[in-house]
Amino acid sequence: MFExxxxxxxxxxxxxxxxxxxxxxxxxxxxxxxEKIMMDYKLDIPQLISKIKTDRNFMEQVVRDITVNxxxxxxxxxxxxxxxxxxxxxxxxxxxxNIWHAGCSTGLEVYSMIILLNEMGMLHRCHIYATDLNTDxxxxxxxxxxxxxxxxxxxxxxxxxxxxxxxxxxxHLVVTYEKYFEFNKIKDIFKVKEEFLNIATFQKHxxxxxxxxxxxxxxxxxxxxxxxxxxxxxxxxxxxxFWKYLDTYGxxxxxxxxxxxxxxxxxxxxxxxxYNKKVF
Amino acid sequence: xxxxxxGSAGSxxxxxxxxxxxxxxxxxxxxxxxxxxxxxxxxxxxxxxxKSNIPICEPYDKDTAMPGVAYLAPANYHMYIDANNxxxxxxEEPINHSRPSIDVTFCSIANTYKExxxxxxxxxxxxxxxxxxxxxxxxxxxxxxxxxxxxQVKTMTSAAIKITEVDYxxxxxxxxxxxxxx
Ligand SMILES: C[S@@+](CC[C@H](N)C(=O)[O-])C[C@H]1O[C@@H](n2cnc3c(N)ncnc32)[C@H](O)[C@@H]1O
Numbered sequence: 525m526f527e528x529x530x531x532x533x534x535x536x537x538x539x540x541x542x543x544x545x546x547x548x549x550x551x552x553x554x555x556x557x558x559e560k561i562m563m564d565y566k567l568d569i570p571q572l573i574s575k576i577k578t579d580r581n582f583m584e585q586v587v588r589d590i591t592v593n594x595x596x597x598x599x600x601x602x603x604x605x606x607x608x609x610x611x612x613x614x615x616x617x618x619x620x621x622n623i624w625h626a627g628c629s630t631g632l633e634v635y636s637m638i639i640l641l642n643e644m645g646m647l648h649r650c651h652i653y654a655t656d657l658n659t660d661x662x663x664x665x666x667x668x669x670x671x672x673x674x675x676x677x678x679x680x681x682x683x684x685x686x687x688x689x690x691x692x693x694x695x696h697l698v699v700t701y702e703k704y705f706e707f708n709k710i711k712d713i714f715k716v717k718e719e720f721l722n723i724a725t726f727q728k729h730x731x732x733x734x735x736x737x738x739x740x741x742x743x744x745x746x747x748x749x750x751x752x753x754x755x756x757x758x759x760x761x762x763x764x765x766f767w768k769y770l771d772t773y774g775x776x777x778x779x780x781x782x783x784x785x786x787x788x789x790x791x792x793x794x795x796x797x798x799y800n801k802k803v804f
Numbered sequence: 805x806x807x808x809x810x811g812s813a814g815s816x817x818x819x820x821x822x823x824x825x826x827x828x829x830x831x832x833x834x835x836x837x838x839x840x841x842x843x844x845x846x847x848x849x850x851x852x853x854x855k856s857n858i859p860i861c862e863p864y865d866k867d868t869a870m871p872g873v874a875y876l877a878p879a880n881y882h883m884y885i886d887a888n889n890x891x892x893x894x895x896e897e898p899i900n901h902s903r904p905s906i907d908v909t910f911c912s913i914a915n916t917y918k919e920x921x922x923x924x925x926x927x928x929x930x931x932x933x934x935x936x937x938x939x940x941x942x943x944x945x946x947x948x949x950x951x952x953x954x955x956q957v958k959t960m961t962s963a964a965i966k967i968t969e970v971d972y973x974x975x976x977x978x979x980x981x982x983x984x985x986x
């Protein structure tokens with residue numbers, strides 16, 4: 525559809541006019557996003573570039589369009605079981621716990637965490653930070669309002685994580701999602717209850733360029749299904765950044781099909797689905 | 805060579821038969837992009853491995869593809885292959901109601917491997933894969949479609965044949981012979 529020089533010019537325009545750097549994103553999935561943007565706006569690359577140069581709002585919109593924002597409530601229950609039974613018990617005696625959701629999208633992962641912490645009686649001791657490059661998804665996250673239809677698919681995961689214990693099949697708790705959400709099937713609304721809003725701090729942050737967004741060390745960093753859009757070089761930079769930002773023995777949680785490869789892997793100890801910071 | 809196999813409803817039998825016939829230490833790399841039922845996220849690799857002589861795995865993001873292994877697109881991710889045989893996963897919106905989408909993987913294989921790509925499309929109930937197969941052909945690769953008469957559901961193979969001058973329309977057994985002699 526276009527030449528690779530076109531893509532480079534497009535990336536350069538976003539860097540020069542927006543300070544966004546997509547040069548180390550995964551080549552093929554990034555190209556696919558650009559193709560989609562071209563189709564949606566019915567513009568070719570030179571037209572896209574000239575609009576990016578002259579129209580700041582359009583440039584910001586294109587950046588948001590590049591991002592892929594798929595997310596789910598309690599996505600991949602086995603990861604949440606690892607958080608519940610492997611990470612959180614270790615932090616039980618800590619007075620203050622810092623958790624960062626890097627690339628939080630519309631916040632479903634953040635509310636999953638808030639619900640889990642509340643069920644474990646740990647929520648009041650936690651500071652929850654959540655960031656994303658895309659300001660639209662952050663607005664949704666802050667409001668906590670979703671479509672009922674899109675959420676109902678994942679309620680099974682809610683039950684799996686909160687009610688079942690894979691390490692003890694006899695244990696079975698009853699937690700109903702009405703405790704955390706108000707919903708209206710006809711209006712297709714699924715809303716986080718007031719008391720669970722305003723707990724997390726949501727903020728715009730660019731993993732490529734920005735330093736640690738909050739002046740703390742984290743006990744847990746979740747960065748799931750974000751680094752898959754980055755190439756090895758950029759992934760390695762982030763594994764190093766996260767290592768610096770993690771507290772002693774802090775944990776990094778990646779997506780279920782992600783792993784640390786390359787020079788930074790020696791800085792972490794892999795425990796099942798979780799990477800723990802190694803301290804030398 | 806780089807062989808990519810796409811299938812959906814009704815393709816399980818053909819896929820298992822193909823995998824069972826491929827010898828250990830096969831010098832080519834195999835990619836599988838198969839639709840599966842929603843919410844069935846595990847157990848598929850195990851089911852496919854039962855009769856296969858070569859290892860089957862769901863790649864992690866940025867893993868490197870090796871000859872003699874069959875890589876299955878993980879549930880709920882699109883699977884791309886970048887330069888240097890490196891996988892990239894993505895959770896973009898489903899394409900043709902499918903994630904993984906066969907079109908996504910096929911197009912990526914076409915772009916990366918050009919004339920060294922072989923695309924094989926099997927039985928299926930939607931049009932996913934047709935455009936991807938065309939992309940492989942257009943990039944100089946070889947494209948094979950399972951004979952629609954043998955397919956439990958013909959929609960996918962018929963859609964592909966309609967838009968692409970395919971190299972072969974073959975029964976599963978003939979595809980097996982083709983792959984063995986490669
Ligand atoms: C697929 S979502 C993952 C959401 C959630 N973590 C999950 O796994 O369900 C990826 C998110 O990463 C964000 N993202 C992409 N590039 C980024 C960057 N450079 N800095 C911060 N966030 C970024 C996107 O805006 C998107 O919301």
